[in-house]
Amino acid sequence: MSILIDKKSRVIVQGITGRDGAFHTKKMLEYGTHIVGGISPGKGGTTVEGVPVFNTMQEAVLETWADTSIIFVPARFAPDAIIEASESGIRLVIAISEGIPVIDMLRVKEVLKRNGTSMIGPNCPGLISPGKAMIGILPTNIFKEGHVGLISRSGTLTYEMVDQLTRNGIGQSTCIGIGGDPIAGLYYLELLELFEEDPETKAVVLIGEIGGDAEEIAAEFIKNHMTKPVVAFFAGQTAPVGKQMGHAGAIISSGSGTAQDKIACYEGLGIPVAREPEEIPVLVKKLLS
Structure with missing residues (x-):
């Protein structure tokens, strides 16, 4: 599905x-x-x-x-x-x-x-259910039909993470680039709930960015409501405070919203976090084994 x-x-x-x-x-x-x-x-x-x-x-x-x-x-x-x-x-x-x-x-x-x-969206690459439909601007050749869902604020990181998964023989159920604008549509919570309800999705990769607390709110949902394993990665680990990085929503203010804050939140709740993109398929395989 x-x-x-x-x-x-x-x-x-x-x-x-x-x-x-x-x-x-x-x-x-x-x-x-x-x-x-x-x-x-x-x-x-x-x-x-x-x-x-x-x-x-x-x-x-x-x-x-x-x-x-x-x-x-x-x-x-x-x-x-x-x-x-x-x-x-x-x-x-x-x-x-x-x-x-x-x-x-x-x-x-x-x-x-x-x-x-x-x-x-807006300001997003769209979404794809490999083997079924693609609605957006995604490079379809890197996707593989399978059982791992993916949610990402970054379009480029969507492609990077999917490529890592596919190269390691891990297919995807649906991959969604939610965009990095401050005001957007469906976000982590709604999409995590949909993946939790999808019988063909066995695990989820969540890709976050600096700025805001959406990822931290998602972490609480994962801890309290997700029965399926989730692996996370956070971009902007070396971003300076107060400087916008790429997306309008990717800005650290008043010392909050750093990648380090998000990593600490997830690891504190027992949710695995990759430090480099190539670690994602390793963590996914470990959780599904």
Whole structure:
């Protein structure tokens, strides 16, 4: 099994006629993702890679029965695109767009909550259930179908960790890049719960970053509610205090949120932590043996 997406997911690409939208639509189709339509206002009636293009989300959902949407539009238009998807009945939105202002995401989150729409991102690489579907910009050649789930704030570290797992013969059930923005959609707690409920996921790799306390909150959930083993890795072990590192949410303030704080929290609760990426498959194999 997988979480969130599978072969039955019916996907709309918002911004399908743009450079990025068209390029990644082709890649997703090649992987077998079931893309049923695209959105580009004023270009309805055309096609991209054989996919019909619609002017509005409402029109597209009524015509295709889509349940999932991926956003490939510039940051200034992305909040309205996410809201349009939610108001049209889409159950899951994957927002790839980077640079969406926090104040706009606060408005978006209220709409998502009201409509019961889940979101991955923004500023994320998307997600993949190997052998079933990929919705995002992930390099599909490094993934292998299997039984280990993965959650990561970092897109690059998602690729690195997956490559380490695959090279060591460890397949994945679903891998999710949640993005590093301060205001985001589904995060560690919700995704850990989904993995806990998935009978095909046997273990979970959690990749965190400096800044905030989301990883520490997740650690308490893992300790109290997870029956499946979890292995963690934290980026930014040498990051200086007060300096933003890559993501908008990756900043240590007032001496809190350091990688050392997070490592100490996890190890204090008995959750294994890798110091280097290549240690991840070793720890996973040990816990599953």
